[in-house]
Amino acid sequence: MWIKNLNVFQAEDKLPWTAAEIEAALNAARCPACGSQSLSTEGFAPPLKHAEAMVYSVDGLVFALHQEISRLLPAAVINEELAARAEALAAERGHEPGRRERSELKDQIIFELLPRAFTRSRYTGVLIDLQEQRIWVDNASDTRAEQVISALREALGSVPVTPVNGAADTADALTRWVQAPDTLPAQLTLGDRCELQDMENVQASVRCTAVDLGSEEVQAHLEAGMQVTKLNLCWDDALEFDVTERLALKRIRPLDRINDSLETLDNDDAVAELQARLALQGGALRQVLRSLYPALGVATDASAAAA
Secondary structure, three states: OOOOOEEEEEEOOOOOOOHHHHHHHHHOOEOOOOOOOOOEEEEEEOOOOOOOOOOEEEOOEEEEEEEEEEEEOOHHHHHHHHHHHHHHHHHHHOOOOOHHHHHHHHHHHHHHHHHHOEEEEEEEEEEEEOOOOEEEEOOOOHHHHHHHHHHHHHHHOOOOEEEOOOOOOHHHHHHHHHHOHHHOOOOEEEEEEEEEEEOOOOOOEEEEEOOOOOOHHHHHHHHOOEEEEEEEEEEOOOEEEEEEOOOOEEEEEEOHHHHHHHOOOOOOOHHHHHHHHHHHHHHHHHHHHHHHHHHOOOOOOHHHHHO
């Protein structure tokens, strides 16, 4: 287990489940096989292969795995078969099939080809933080994250969470940190990349990679009115990540302090390794959010969420 991206959802009230209750609910919501006439199906799967446990829990962090099975039926394959059948009908009748008939032909082709199509599984990690009243979805896509939360709602009955929202001027805060690194929250330091956006011309943007963010070139863009919409940060020599103006964390990577700990894990015991990774990264990310969110206008008091 290693979380690479983080979409965070904040509970509107105290999350009401125990790890055991989540286990039971997700066990009843396992991802079913994709039927011969189904384009896709979704549910949850055991985080470890050849294991039955649906969740693993450490220090109030409950890890689960969402699964989506899709049939691979490319549009190009359908269109090629449709063109061939339409051409055969035109040769037989002397005229091309109309729009409605082509639509019916397409439906027939999909019906015939679906049972022969390969299937592909896509997995998404989910961390339910029962201590901070948050749910973390390991995916860079907002749409995918919402899909996983919807699946959790179906499995658990009710999941009173919404995407984390900060102050309206998140880009202003990120920009200020690049201009004055000493204003960064405790234990956070600037990395070596960022994305800049001209607020008056959305098509004007600059991507800076592997550069000194204090360089004259970067600072000149900011003085000209551009703002930082994505910023690479490092936390306490343990993690680095990009934070976006929408408060998503992307490209999360371990640094020396966590890498040293990962090297000592017992790879022969899959359960112990997963739980150790969950404790290491989950605990670090929890601390990151505690440092980052107050500076970006996000409430971090779990009791406030439960009030």
